[in-house]
Amino acid sequence: MAWSVGAGLEGRTVVVTGATGGIGQAVARAFASTGARVVATDLDEAKVDELIGSLEGGTHKGAALNLREADDREVLLELASSEGGVPYAFVHTAALLRRRASLDDVTEDDWDAQIDTNLKATFFLCRAFADRMKSAGEGRLVLFTSQSWMTGGFGGATVYATTKGGVVSMSRGLARTYGRDGITVNTIAPGQINTPMLLTDLDPAIYEKMRQDTPLGYVGDPDDVAGSVVFLASSHARYISGATINISGGFLMY
Secondary structure, X not given: OOOOOOOOOOOOEEEEEOOOOHHHHHXXXXXXXXXXXXXXXXXXXXXXXXXXXXXXXXXXXXXEOOOOOHHHHHHHXXXXXXXXXXXXXXXXXXXXXXXXXXXHHOOXXXXXXXXXXXXHHHHHHHHHHHHHHHHHOOEEEEEEOOOHXXXXXXXOOHHHHHHHHXXXXXXXXXXXXXXXXXXXXXXXXXXXXXXXXXXXOOOHHHHHHHHHXXXXXXXXXXXXXXXXXXXXXXXXXXOOOOOEEEEOOXXXXX
């Protein structure tokens, strides 16, 4: 059998949140190409339906859900378990970024919305999916942070960067907690990736300065991220847990 980055994923259920975003779409398509069964969610029903209809294979499912809501998180868990099996991988790309040019412009609603989406929902989703995975004795949690977890926020993203630092710390605690249950927990840290989230309200001068400061000299594409996500969910990565994978073209080095 030929070597495959997605080894062990065929027929498995993989949940992808934020699935209609730039990175989320690339990740969902990559998993579908491995033969995995994708359960996708995002906020816009029409976009979710369009994505599901475009994926390879015919067993994928999708739902428009607001993961800040506990009831919607439960709906996602049940949808992922609807075929009677246990979800194998939970890939959490969903996040909220509200740029504010000045810290004085940050409102409590800005703070609460980003904390609730990027940290609170992440914790409760991971706990719920890990509880299901325990019964199978195996599972993969792949979370998303940002290069800003280490550098701090650029272009009015201080609160966002704060939440992403929390995701790294959380993932390490989850990895220590669930390791004996056969569940790995890892985090992807993208740098500049050409997505609508990156470009929203970003000063073009900051965009260009970051591009110039990136040793590889260009802004990445979502497909530059998707391969590493699939690898972390595959059987090749069974001994990797608690890691933060830096995908920033060299902008961040550690």
